[in-house]
Amino acid sequence: MKLLTYTIITLIIGLANLNAQKIGDYKSVGSGNWTSIGVWNTYNGTAWISATYYPGQITGTNDVLIIGGNSVSISSNIPNTINSVTAGDGTGALDNFFVSGTSSLNTQVITIANGGYAEWISNVSLSLPAGANFKIDPGGELAMDKPCNAAKRLIIGTTTYSTCNGAAGAQYSFNDLNDEGGTLSVTPTSNSPICEGDLLNLYSNPSGTGSSGASFLWTGPNGYTSTNQNPVISDLTQGNYDYTVTIRDSAGNTNTKTLSISVLPTPVITSTTPGFRNGPGTVVLGASTSYGTLNWYLNSSGGSSLGTGPSFTTPAISTSTSFYVETSENGCISDRVVVLATVNNNSTVITNRKITYRIKKN
Missing domain, CATH: 2.60.40 (Immunoglobulin-like)
Known part of the structure; x- marks a missing residue:
């Protein structure tokens, strides 16, 4: 019964995400290389249409979905920023994200969601920007291929964050990422909006390898700083504020996110x-x-x-x-x-x- 409940909830969440399209979103409609335009549909604000560019070829790419049992492989450097990449819709056949050649994606988050499968099919590197998160949700998997060697690398910023077997100076193995839900990350939330005079509760929500025992630094307006994982702030007046949290593991890896909060005026x-x-x-x-x-x-x-x-x-x-x-x-x-x-x-x-x-x- 628990498995059935989890599956239903995951399916509902997946369908909700698919129904929340925004201009510049892409979804896979076939299998092939990332740069093959025929693999993709894009959302124009009212409907999904055949893509005229691959995701990240030009500016304006939003969220990219690898779904529908399709397999997309990447083997080159994608030039422009992408908001996020997600493989897996949790509805049936595996949705595959293959790293087949040395490549890079300029995105802050790749999610291997339920039903998603990531695999390095060659001895190559995938590079992501500093602070990016390679996230593995329950039901998603990062393959431990044979041979599982140090030539299969995930690079974040200038650091070899993970190799398949954890060798070659990497902090973590692919197995570590599977066990811990991906790379080091924070997903800050709060009890915002609040009213003037109420306490603001900030939550860092750490996850991924190295998050256990990690340190935290929150910064905010008027010189605010805190090293608490989940700080509480008082005496805020009406307005909108941004708070930024950075998590740092024992190996020096970091992940930073910014959270916007609102303080509403209290009538008198x-x-x-x-x-x-x-x-x-x-x-x-x-x-x-x-x-x-x-x-x-x-x-x-x-x-x-x-x-x-x-x-x-x-x-x-x-x-x-x-x-x-x-x-x-x-x-x-x-x-x-x-x-x-x-x-x-x-x-x-x-x-x-x-x-x-x-x-x-x-």
Whole structure:
């Protein structure tokens, strides 16, 4: 049952990714060399069409998908930047990414997803930019071919990050990458958007070889730094901020990602109008806000709203009672402010020898 559940979830995620196309995306529609234009379709904003350039041949390549049971081999240096490369759609036949000749891809992430299979079919190197991530998801695999030797190399930046057998000065073997989910990486997330006054929680989400025992460095606006894996930041004012995290393993390999967060303004109560009446009954109270929706309560915290809006008529009361008002917008809620509803039940008695008068005080 667990395997079936995992398969269904993976399939749903895969289909969702395939349905989230953007201009400049590519997907494989056949097998062949990366530079063979007939292998690819590209998305033009409304539909998939036959490609006129291979991915990375010109600027503007977004995400590249090797899917549909196709095999794509790379054997040359691809000149222009690619947002990401993913092999595997988790829907059946293997989707193969072959490294058949010395080559390079200018992308920050290659993902061997569920149903994907990566293989060095020659004794060659694949080079990626500094800080790139070669990621292996559950259900994806990096082949351990025979002969598995040091001539099959994954180079990141100027470092031989991995060879098939881990020799020739590489920090890791292909087997290490399979076991640890790929190369060293961080995938930062947060609890953003938050409201002014809330705590911002940053999460580095480390993964890959070398992530256990790695060090972290967060940097952000106004000179912010932290070496915590998951720092917490307070006292942020309204605005948009970028925080960057770098992970470094014991071998000196690094991976850096930047996360954008938003701090939303918290509305405030700008004025209140208490109410008064003589004797039991309802009282009209008022409040105004910088913006947002006003909600009225009987309690200083918790409880259910008794009404909304700048004018509020209380339930019938027989004694002076404190009510509370707050304002909210986009999930950001102000402090509650007390508004008093006064009930005057006092009276004065005047007596002469024959008649007694009871006069209520105003």
